[in-house]
Amino acid sequence: MAVILEVSNLRKSYADSDFALDDVSFSINYGDIVGFIGENGAGKSTTMSSILGTLYKDSGTIHIFGEEIDPKDPDLKNDIGVVFDDMKLPGDLTILNLKKVFRGIYKNWNDDQFDYYVKMFSLPLKKKVKDFSRGMSMKLSVAIALSHNAKLLILDEATAGLDPTGRDELLDVLQDFVQDQDRGILLSSHITSDIEKIANNLIFIKGGKILLKIQKDELLKNYAILTCNEHEFKEINQDLVVAYKQNGDDTDVLVSDREKVRHLIKKESFSIDEITLLLMRGEKV
Numbered sequence: 001m002a003v004i005l006e007v008s009n010l011r012k013s014y015a016d017s018d019f020a021l022d023d024v025s026f027s028i029n030y031g032d033i034v035g036f037i038g039e040n041g042a043g044k045s046t047t048m049s050s051i052l053g054t055l056y057k058d059s060g061t062i063h064i065f066g067e068e069i070d071p072k073d074p075d076l077k078n079d080i081g082v083v084f085d086d087m088k089l090p091g092d093l094t095i096l097n098l099k100k101v102f103r104g105i106y107k108n109w110n111d112d113q114f115d116y117y118v119k120m121f122s123l124p125l126k127k128k129v130k131d132f133s134r135g136m137s138m139k140l141s142v143a144i145a146l147s148h149n150a151k152l153l154i155l156d157e158a159t160a161g162l163d164p165t166g167r168d169e170l171l172d173v174l175q176d177f178v179q180d181q182d183r184g185i186l187l188s189s190h191i192t193s194d195i196e197k198i199a200n201n202l203i204f205i206k207g208g209k210i211l212l213k214i215q216k217d218e219l220l221k222n223y224a225i226l227t228c229n230e231h232e233f234k235e236i237n238q239d240l241v242v243a244y245k246q247n248g249d250d251t252d253v254l255v256s257d258r259e260k261v262r263h264l265i266k267k268e269s270f271s272i273d274e275i276t277l278l279l280m281r282g283e284k285v
Ligand SMILES: Nc1ncnc2c1ncn2[C@@H]1O[C@H](COP(=O)(O)OP(=O)(O)OP(=O)(O)O)[C@@H](O)[C@H]1O
Pocket: 014, 015, 016, 017, 019, 038, 039, 040, 041, 042, 043, 044, 045, 046, 047
């Protein structure tokens, strides 16, 4: 399968912090929506900013469309649509003014597409951007990211601050974006149900280290969470244990092959939220 983005052994530390990205590696194929999941401070934004070159990486390589990313390459901003929590859009401008600005900035800017999303998101045309609510600003950032024919979208918490209808609209738009299998998305969100809805691949990160990279369908089909007593826990082949956490006298265990522990399964299905909690809060064998 053709790869849009390939991140290999990415490392990044900060001078005044103990945090470091520790050999982060993953790839995004054409047609993928990759959900990037981790607690506050796990390293999601650091990874995304390193990809975009807004942060200097310490080491590792990042390839886009098969070529090593050059942060100074002006085409990079055309090829990647970006939505971050704190997009600094010029506050005194209205959407009508902004269109003129973006026509000048992006080589493949598409007015019709922008108008389409502005209408879909019910954004006001004549209000100054600085008077937009947080949700409106987020929608505007998404509309911009979707209107310059980018091949890759990097969305950091893009659904945060949106009401349920707005989130649903946005998730539909993102699914449409990759439908033709000629584009891809990296999406971080603390709302794991959003990720569960649209992502086909998942990356779990904690303390700068990737804990698990997996196809969503495989995770939901083959993995399981068990609650077992000490004796049962000892019985489980430890190679199957992805994470475990003490729960009173019992232990909650995330296993990678439900069929091998079928006799211990009491509940058949699990949300990505439940799996995330055990991965983040639990220990590894
Ligand atoms: N400029 C900086 N200088 C020093 N430390 C930083 C800087 N930016 C981020 N960090 C630290 O790096 C770690 C990872 O932060 P990062 O923003 O990448 O996490 P995140 O997974 O995006 O978190 P969140 O979900 O809260 O947005 C945190 O411990 C944070 O304090």
